[in-house]
Structure formats: structure tokens, C-alpha cells
């Protein structure tokens with residue numbers, strides 16, 4: 001993909017799922033990748049997959065809820081590879097969702113923790129990366145949001161959905177403040193994507209509900225999102241900034257009645 005070879009990039013949450021797929025895709029495009037995750041063993045596994053495919057990567061253990069850890073992550077990239085051009089802020093604590101409730105039962109500490117890991121992390125990753133990107137002559141940031149950030153949530157995911165809406169707005173703000181210095185910022189908002197975390201314990205009934213509400217034959221794969229991220233990071237997207245790209249098989253664009261109307265009517 002145009003303009004990726006020879007660049008240096010960081011992917012957070014890259015021990016698994018969408019982050020791992022993006023790290024592998026970027027490395028295949030010639031990017032030297034810092035594979036960042038709180039799970040060091042998983043990050044090292046991703047590095048191994050990249051190295052086996054003749055790519056270049058190192059693992060960096062990072063808790064994206066910690067500002068010093070994010071600063072160290074950026075410094076590690078620059079110290080190892082001499083520059084920083086690309087950042088994919090992708091990590092989220094998807095397990096916190098299990099503990100979420102409706103608003104009247106909300107736990108304020110859970111809200112704060114969710115925001116720290118899912119949204120504040122994108123702010124602080126950009127905070128430390130932007131100076132190096134400007135020094136390098138420009139850069140590109142992609143944040144992982146979620147289609148969930150665009151819906152009212154019926155039961156759980158109260159904080160998760162709000163944290164993703166915050167990511168969307170932060171993305172527009174970065175694009176606005178740093179565009180003239182050669183930095184683009186965009187977000188991807190996935191629909192249902194079959195990562196290990198998504199698949200964990202999901203019933204066939206719920207999976208079928210997701211399938212019925214996507215317009216594509218099936219829900220997404222991590223590589224579907226990785227391809228969109230690589231495009232947005234590349235020079236092919238040089239005139240695209242401040243956008244939230246829904247990579248969601250059409251989940252967000254149809255009438256709420258869609259899945260019921262289709263039931264039993266497939267050809």
C-alpha cells in the first residue's frame with residue numbers, strides 16, 4: 001500500500017484480534033511495527049508471526065491506562081527504529097463490558113476505568129506521538145472506535161459506548177489541530193468482528209442476531225478492519241482526515257426493522 005514501506009508504526013492492543021491483524025498487515029506492507037499490549041506473551045506471539053513472514057517488529061508491554069507507559073511506548077518506537085510515523089490506538093478493555101449495567105445502577109469507577117483504557121489512551125498516545133510525527137515530516141493516526149458509539153445502548157455497554165463516541169470526537173479534534181502540520185487522524189468503527197474475545201461464550205442465537213443485522217453475508221473478520229486501517233494510514237488516504245469510517249457490513253445504515261423484515265424471506 002502506497003507510502004507505508006519504510007515507515008515506523010505502533011499498534012496498541014496488538015496481542016489479539018483486530019490489533020494483531022493490523023500489526024501483521026502493516027508489517028506485510030513494509031512498516032516496522034511496535035506491537036504494544038498489556039499482554040506481553042500475546043504481543044510476543046504477534047511479533048513471532050510477523051518475523052516468520054519476514055517482517056520487522058518488536059513487542060512492548062504497555063498498559064494504555066497509564067500515561068507513563070504510553071510515553072515509554074512512543075520512546076521505545078523512536079529509540080528502536082529512529083522515528084515514528086503511524087499510530088493505531090486500538091486497545092480497549094473489552095472484558096469490562098461484562099460488568100456494565102444500565103444507567104441507574106452505574107458504577108462510577110467502572111465508567112472511569114473504561115474511559116481510561118478506551119478513550120484517554122487515544123488522547124495520550126497521540127499526545128506523545130504527534131511531536132515525533134511532526135519531526136518525521138508528517139504522520140497518520142487511526143483510532144479504533146465502534147459502531148456501538150453511534151447507538152443508544154439497550155442494557156449494558158453504557159460506558160463502553162460513550163467511550164467510543166469520545167474516541168470519534170477526539171479523532172476530529174486531532175485532525176483539526178494538526179492537519180496543517182501534516183498529521184491526519186481517522187477512526188474505524190467496526191461492527192461485529194469475530195475476534196477471540198467476540199467469540200468467547202457467544203451463543204448461536206446471538207451470533208445469528210448479529211448476522212441478520214449485518215447486510216453482508218456474514219459478520220466481520222479482524223482482517224476486514226486491518227485492511228481499512230492500513231488504507232487510512234497509507235498515502236492512498238492522503239486527502240482523508242477527521243473521518244469515522246464504519247467497517248461494519250452495513251450494520252449502522254439500515255432501518256431497525258431490517259432484520260425482522262428479512263426473517264423467513266431469504267431467497
Ligand SMILES: NC(=O)c1ccc[n+]([C@@H]2O[C@H](COP(=O)([O-])OP(=O)(O)OC[C@H]3O[C@@H](n4cnc5c(N)ncnc54)[C@H](O)[C@@H]3O)[C@@H](O)[C@H]2O)c1
Nearest residue numbers: 013015016017018038063064091092146190192193195197
Ligand atoms: N470485535 C468486535 O466485534 C469489535 C467491534 C467494535 C469495536 N471493537 C474494538 O476493536 C478493538 C480491538 O478489539 P478486539 O475485538 O480485537 O478485542 P481483543 O480483546 O481481541 O483485543 C483487545 C486487546 O487489547 C488488549 N488490552 C486490554 N486492556 C489493555 C490495556 N489496559 N493496555 C493495553 N492493552 C490492553 C488485550 O490484551 C487484547 O490483546 C477494541 O478497541 C474494541 O473496542 C471490536
